[in-house]
Amino acid sequence: MADFIPHTQSETREMLDVLGLSSLEDLVGAYPKAGLFPELPLSGGGLTERDVLSEMKRLASKNAGASSVVVFRGGGSYEHFIPEAVPALIGRGEFLTSYTPYQPEASQGLLQAIFEFQTAISSVYGMDLSNASLYDGATAAAEACLVAIRHTGRTVLLVSDGLDPSISNVIKTYVEGLGGRLVTVPLVEGTTRLSDLEERLDGNCAAFIGAIPTFWGTVENFTGFRAALESRGALFLLHANPHSLSVLKSPGEWQADLGTGEGQPLGIPMMAGGPYLGLLTASRAFMRKIPGRLVGQTADAEGRTAYVLTLQAREQHIRREKANSNVCTNETLLSLAALAYLTLVGPQGFREAGETSHVNAARLMKGLAGLPGVRILFPRTPHFHEFVVELSLPARDVSRRLLEMGYLGGLPLEGWPVLGGSNRMLWCATEVRTSDEIRGVVSAVGEILSGREAR
């Protein structure tokens, strides 16, 4: 039987004897009697390794993963190049099977790696510091909003329509307990205007949160936002795709108070939506206000450099209901993946990957724009690696036909707010797409729209 229990029968017997018990079942003597040993819908004896893997393979094979289709879809999760060394390194048992490093002397390697992650991520975001990770990008943005509400004692959050609507939904869920309320700042030609922000900005506003790039792929110019917000005592939050920050101006350069993001583009597989990596960076003024773990550098009594979890006094296990947040588990293993990724590709490779994504998306946009029945939204607004198109056919149908032709095309935007619409699609190309693949998908869309494609 596969249950990973090492005891031999005689050991079990002897251990029970030590306890003066006659059977394993006697161990639950102090348990409530209601419904002990329930019937479960599982085979009694279980499965072998081979059987369980073939069962899971059967389920896996029914999905259109990137190994079977060419991905032109983003919208919060992206196919990027992942060096083989990344999974090899994070799979090392000392990392993989360790706990949160509460005993620093026995966890120096892990602590140093987290410290290096904090350094690398704060560098990419251009901010003073980073925590050791949160669950995902959406919860990181939501936690940043909670910091703003607590810091200012105010409850209104101005949310750019450029922010992923599914992230706004998470923020809404998170801030409700503290009485938070969301007010949207609209997009004009795909960008947020300073005048629209100023119109909504008053003494009740805790913060404004904008996106780099927007969910719709456009790149915003936040000039003047910091000054406007500061003059009304509100915080400036920017949610940024870290992949884009190799090219685009970082939250730190826009003088944001907190910068958040989804770390998935940094060496983490799409994995059907998780686990991902929540990034939270901040200026030093917020060092003691942000949620999550932080690793600091110090020394031991002999003067050796040492790393340790620090600023823990505000965390839930000590401060309980007065804690900065309830976060306990984070995404350390994935933060190691992001650090290994950034180290392996280095600054030059990181920039080249970002530039190539941009170039590929521009090529894709140009190709699609040339098709009859395709209209690009806001072609004159700068885009990074995603853009919205309007089609002459329902986007869901187009997506279905593209999948049959071996492409995961743009994201159908039916039912989405802001720039959503049943004939609209959000397209994406990253650095992994080739010119042939881009030509291929453009011609496939052309065939579908002209009703010529082979069925």
Added chain:
Amino acid sequence: MSPSRRYTKTHEWIAIEEGRMEGAVGITDFAQKEVTDVVFVELPKMGKKIPRGGEIAIIESVKAAFSIYAPAGGEVVAVNHSLDGDPGLLNRDPYGHGWICQIRVNDPSELESLMDDKTYEAFLADGGGVPGHG
């Protein structure tokens, strides 16, 4: 111990000169020993109005954070910013340079129910408890 200090059961002190309305607030020597090495003090903002028993500051050690409560209701009129750079002052000189802030008291009669030196010492000798963990 200065004769003009009055103490709370949660180990704060307030020192107000006879006939004045303003005085410094801090934590007692007993409290600083219980807290151990102070690593950070979250000071109140100038002008903050606070009821008696309201949270006026938070002090952090490595392992815990403690709320500091106002011994009397009033308004914050001065803040000891030297604690920003040197929170250890609170350990080294809790009744002197380690003061936290000054408040202008709304109702001086609130001070009457606080303990004087002798009562506080007796309170401690009687096992007066530890500062409330936050």
Added chain:
Amino acid sequence: MNEKTTPVTGHSGSGSSFRPAMEPSLWKLSREQARGVRPVQDVPEGAVKDLPSEVLRKISLGLPEISELETIRHFTRLSQLSRGVDTHFYPLGSCTMKYNPKVMDRVPALPGFFDLHPRTDEFAMQGFLGALWDLSELLKEVLGMDAVTLAPAAGAHGELTGILMARSYFRAKGETGRREILVPDSAHGTNPASAAMGGFTVRSVPSNGSGHIDLKALEQALSNQTAMVMMTAPSTLGLFEEELGEVVRRVRSRGALLYMDGANMNAFLGVLRPGDLGFDIVHINTHKTLATPHGGGGPGSGPVGVKAFLEPYLPNPRIVREGKEFRMVDRPESIGSIRSFVGSSGVLLRALAYMRMLGKHGLRRVALYALLNANYLKKKLEDVLPVTGEGLCAHEFVLSAKVLEKEGVRAIDIAKALLDEGYYAPTVYFPLIVPEALMIEPTECESRTTLDGFARDFRRIVERARSSPDELHESPSKTPVGRPDEVRAARDPILTDPLRPSLFPPGNAQNG
């Protein structure tokens, strides 16, 4: 020739001869223009010239520049300066540091899972949605609940989910006066923290001397303002409430909900079901019990099971089955969404595969052997230090080192001495209600030989605490560093590597 093996401070004082060398930081290793892996062949000139200058990055990226092999060696050395279940016995109470089968590492790595875009059209991800459906159906049975959400990313996230659901439920019933959540003083700190995040006032309920909830105190705390009572079962002392039935009855009679923190699932897997005990909401931590290694602190996942009357409030999206098709839908009464996408899929798929692999009997054996090991080890240690609670424990137990006060030895000193003996440490100073607590959870995966060895070494350490306490204060001496100066770390925190060059070009400290 190179300094790479020299510690950053270059200082190795007295008593450090046993200590392995620390690893220099990435920014110490960095050599200008060195390159590792190339993500792309080449980039066309002027790749971003179509973007306006004011939106382009002007500051340096600040990333280290080193080769692939140097990267491999760096991280491999770092791993060697850390301990995991794969290398050491890890009796960290309340964390369930058990062996997570290596075959489970393969499951989320299968093509069709690891490379699946979460916004793939539903018809093209039926295998994945079906797997999540299967898992939630199975968890319903294992937990004795009517509906399950797989969305929460961790236990505390599951708590927040359950608390927000309670809020929505009472709002829908018009009982908005229920603003309080009662939490026993022995609970995990996440319980009160989550309750506060959900906008509730937290009231702590004291435990009695043996660690059980004080019924009188509970009765006094309950009122028509009580929304929910959160309990950990078995408790953080490794005990089931003696009068659980009575607790349930009283909470019910006041119209409040009963929440079970199921973090200690390893103690009841396949043995009893929270739903049968009368709980309305339960969260579990799949990374503790169902085959996801802790990864240095995460990822995890925290599915939540509820009784039928709470189902409408579960987070969006919900996975539903329509005929043979699986779909994701949003429900109007839901608390909303609590994260990106549907869940921590990679973690959830492991949980499904693990339960299938073990089967009904295997799951039950997990809990029974977790209990056997905990009770056996408790028996071997109960004359060494006092144990909290009487009779059989569940999957863990708590010792108190308070008796060593007169020698000046504290729980932390015992923990550090254990590190030198080649173990990871128990959980110390938790639960808060036991002075100088040492919380030990051996899990079902440790052999009797390991437990016997640990008991022997533990006993010797406590003897040393009595004979030569100063030695313990100086431990650990065989680890890469001694006890770090935490006061220094917290007073003026260094949170990024000082060796990283400034990001901003000289003379241009800020712009924007």
